[in-house]
Amino acid sequence: MTLEMVAARAGVARQTVSNAINAPELLRPQTLERVRRAIDELNYRPHRAAQALRTRASRLIGYGIRPGAGRVASPVLDEFLHAISDAADRAGYRVVLFSAPQDEELDRYQQLLDEQGADAFVLSGTDRGDPRQAWLHKKGVPFVAFGRTWTGRDVGDWVDIDGAAGTAAAVRHLASLGHRGIGFLGWPRGSGAGDDRARGWHEAMRALGLPVRNRRVESPGDLGPATEAADRLLDGGATAVIAASDALAVGCYQALHRRGRTPGRDVAVVGFDDSPTATMLWPPLSSLAQPIEAVGRECVRLLLDRLNGVERPAEHVLLAPELVVRDSI
Amino acid sequence: MTLEMVAARAGVARQTVSNAINAPELLRPQTLERVRRAIDELNYRPHRAAQALRTRASRLIGYGIRPGAGRVASPVLDEFLHAISDAADRAGYRVVLFSAPQDEELDRYQQLLDEQGADAFVLSGTDRGDPRQAWLHKKGVPFVAFGRTWTGRDVGDWVDIDGAAGTAAAVRHLASLGHRGIGFLGWPRGSGAGDDRARGWHEAMRALGLPVRNRRVESPGDLGPATEAADRLLDGGATAVIAASDALAVGCYQALHRRGRTPGRDVAVVGFDDSPTATMLWPPLSSLAQPIEAVGRECVRLLLDRLNGVERPAEHVLLAPELVVRDSI
DNA sequence: GCTCCTCCTTGGAGCGTTCCAAAAACTGCT
DNA sequence: AGCAGTTTTTGGAACGCTCCAAGGAGGAGC
Known part of the structure; x- marks a missing residue:
């Protein structure tokens, strides 16, 4: 199926069909109509390689x-x-x-x-x-x-993703529920996204006049290390924890379970990414969903x-x- | 950068360069060598659209x-x-x-x-x-x-994925650890993959002479329903559960927690898919990893x-x- | 040195499209 | 009806590649 065949059917020249597709305003309405019908009837579609060769664009x-x-x-x-x-x-x-x-x-x-x-x-x-x-x-x-x-x-x-906006929103939400000891469980400094998420937490805390001292911990890894880092936040009396990822939030869940406390009821936990895991945890993890x-x-x-x-x-x-x-x- | 330019540089014809690439055995070794050098020096790569147009294959x-x-x-x-x-x-x-x-x-x-x-x-x-x-x-x-x-x-x-082989292997592994009451937590009958996984469990159980009666339950959904279905297995005295997915296995975890029992220590649990969630659970979930x-x-x-x-x-x-x-x- | 044969190399054509410039068909105006 | 100006349509060329059939180089045999 080529332009030529469509042209033959419509009784016009090859180029006219090409124009019908790429620059329809050049055709007289009745010609356009005739060509369009031929295109439809034959179910014509331009050959991509030929287009690419001629226009020097592969699309x-x-x-x-x-x-x-x-x-x-x-x-x-x-x-x-x-x-x-x-x-x-x-x-x-x-x-x-x-x-x-x-x-x-x-x-x-x-x-x-x-x-x-x-x-x-x-x-x-x-x-x-x-x-x-x-x-x-x-x-x-x-x-x-x-x-x-x-x-x-x-x-x-x-x-x-505006990581800072996300963590800041989480801080404000938690603060509106009465939390004052809101901790941040993040990665070691140096990663762009990690620092950004920490910054959002930090700025929102200060804007609300909440203390940030000893409220930020860093975990070098996902599971064991995250649990230990979360322990430090909990030892410090945090009543809510915002984690830089759902995996880190899981660490916080562990730390709570070890103490016989329940996420949500005793300490609020918020993750980041809204991964499939979030809904599979108990209780289901609140999380910052990325608008992918x-x-x-x-x-x-x-x-x-x-x-x-x-x-x-x-x-x-x-x-x-x-x-x-x-x-x- | 075209064939023609490479040909000019190598002092041969266009077609010879094409042959050097597509049918090198046609060239005399010294010609091939000369053409190859020119290709390298110019960093030539065939234009895909042109190839596609001529060979009628887009690759x-x-x-x-x-x-x-x-x-x-x-x-x-x-x-x-x-x-x-x-x-x-x-x-x-x-x-x-x-x-x-x-x-x-x-x-x-x-x-x-x-x-x-x-x-x-x-x-x-x-x-x-x-x-x-x-x-x-x-x-x-x-x-x-x-x-x-x-x-x-x-x-x-x-x-x-040979789902049946997977669940069968899980049955044999659990049996070798001494389990006899091995339950299967699956989806309602009718899904291809689900029935396949159930079949593997069933056949391996029978091959080992283990009872299958009341050892298979079906859950229409992931969370609540899965927990209830798992409850029925546990009520029946199962000491091990093989789930048709990690999500279902999580339901089994919940059922165990509700009873104050611990997965692994009290009842063995095996999931399917080895999703990222598996390592985030506590204890980490054993699972059948698909060789994607x-x-x-x-x-x-x-x-x-x-x-x-x-x-x-x-x-x-x-x-x-x-x-x-x-x-x- | 010539012919014949084989092996290697070559130019022409065409894949299906769009660019370009020129031809044809209209339009409005004398 | 004839002309200039505009709009619409057209055929030729080219994009870079591979197919094809034909040309040239080189070696063996006389």
Whole structure:
């Protein structure tokens, strides 16, 4: 099925059919109608490779995945991919996956560009000093990142979760219930997202005039270490705990159980991520849900700007997580 | 960067460079060497769209995702996508995502075929009577499914987790520890995977001469219902419980806690899926881990056969889950 | 030195689309 | 009806690659 065949059926020239699809305003209404009917009848769809060859645009968005990272990589990747793929689809783009082992990451991006296998990229799992942003920016390749580089010198568009807004909202919610001893159970300083979430807690506490001294603890790991860190908060008399992740919140649950206390009834606990685990705990864990769907949509929106040649300074979008209240409060 | 430019540099004809890449055995060693050097020096990579146009093959593998399904859709999708994308990459293929809402699913597959946006498909989330397999088979489109249709009339290749082998292994493991009252906590009859897992438990029990009467319960939902179902097993004196999923196993944990009993010490509990939640529970839940990575590799292996025109009857691969023993046993 | 044969290399054509410039069909006005 | 100006339609060329059939180089045999 080609343009030529549609053209024959509609009794017009090849180019006229092409125009009917790409620039319908050029056709006389009755011609357009005739061509459209032929397209429908034949169920014609343009051949993507031919379009790509001629227009030098693949209409594909590259998404590099780091093999071996396995299930720990990013628990939300799944949903994020759904979201960007869905949003891209609506704009006529598709997401193509490629493997990008960390040691030859940039080479793989280069390869995709060389073979014109993608017009743009979506990055995720960005961490402090990720080289990809600067590299892509220098090459003038459109891209958007889910996550900041935390260097303060971001050169491209990004969308991220406003961790600070999330923890701050949790603080305010807990304070409105009468809590004054609200602790923060986080990771060691140095990680961008971790520090951000801690900051939100800290600022909201100060804004409310609540004491922060000895109310912040750091856990180097998820299970045992988190339990010990939570112990310190509880020893200090905290009546509520906000954790930087659901996994850390589980540590707090353990610490409470060991003391014969019950999350929710005795001490309020709030996690972060709203992972599937949250509803499986008892009592169900309240958590800050990341609006991943919205992140994906925003990423694609920003990317489409670039793909359409819109000139504007780098845009940064922060989306606030939503506190999902369950019985742990 | 085109073939022509590489040819100019190597002092040969365009076609010779193409041969150097696609049929190196046709070239005299010294010519090949010369061409290879030119390719390296210029960092040449064939333009995928041009290749696709000429060879009528996009070297893309389509993966349809059902939008809106969200995080519940498939907890393992993430890892699976990594695996197939990685394996495909090694064979020069890439995975392209497209949205396929359930109500117009086949149309979307058709669309991709019409625009030659993919040469083959990987299906997942197949359930009883999934129409996609038969449809693709009729059209002669290469595909492979992660999961059976459970109709007994599968027309194409598939790879699946051997649920029965998993639960059977769990039964044998528990029996070897001296358990005789081993219960099965499953879903209502009618789901392919659920019945399969129940069957493995049933057959292994009988093979070991252990009683199955009143040892199988069904839970229509995850949390409350699962706890009640587990209660019935415990009332019946079961000393070990094998659950059809980690979520159900959590129900069993609840039932035990309510009775003041401890999983592992008092009653052994085994889940299925080895989800991230398993390690976050206390005590850490033993579970049957699905070899998703291997499933992905096998899927791609089968698919490549078809893409390379290998003629053979449909092949079905069953991969056994691995029992990950933690403190809940 | 010539022919014949084999092995290697080459130019032309075409995949299906869009760009471009030119032709054709209209329109309104004399 | 004829003309200029505008709108609509058209055919040729090109994107970068691989297929195909034909050309050239080199070696064996006379």
